[in-house]
Amino acid sequence: MGIQEALIATVAExxxxxxxxxxxxxxxxxxMIVSSLERNKGNQCRTARELGMHRxxxxxxxxxxxxxxxxxxxxxxxxxWRRPPRSAQREQRSHPMAS
Numbered sequence: 072m073g074i075q076e077a078l079i080a081t082v083a084e085x086x087x088x089x090x091x092x093x094x095x096x097x098x099x100x101x102x103m104i105v106s107s108l109e110r111n112k113g114n115q116c117r118t119a120r121e122l123g124m125h126r127x128x129x130x131x132x133x134x135x136x137x138x139x140x141x142x143x144x145x146x147x148x149x150x151x152w153r154r155p156p157r158s159a160q161r162e163q164r165s166h167p168m169a170s
Contacts (some may be wrong), residue, residue: 085098101136101138102140103122103128104118104132104133105138107121107122108141109145112145112148113142113144115130117131149157
């Protein structure tokens, strides 16, 4: 079975189960976003690029679909390293003992 046939069968199953259009679209979006976030270890910039949308659109969609807790859960396994603020970077470069 090809992807189009599988999608047609899925749509028919959604209709049979009584899902309306809006519920079906939200379910599909949720699955696509969560799957992509998992592949990208919670990185929203890479996820947005993979899905072909702007990062701000992805963030807004995550909020609309109430996926914030799921995103936090996915990101837990990821190292939480952050780049220091620019002010701290300038101080390190201008410090005479900095190499």
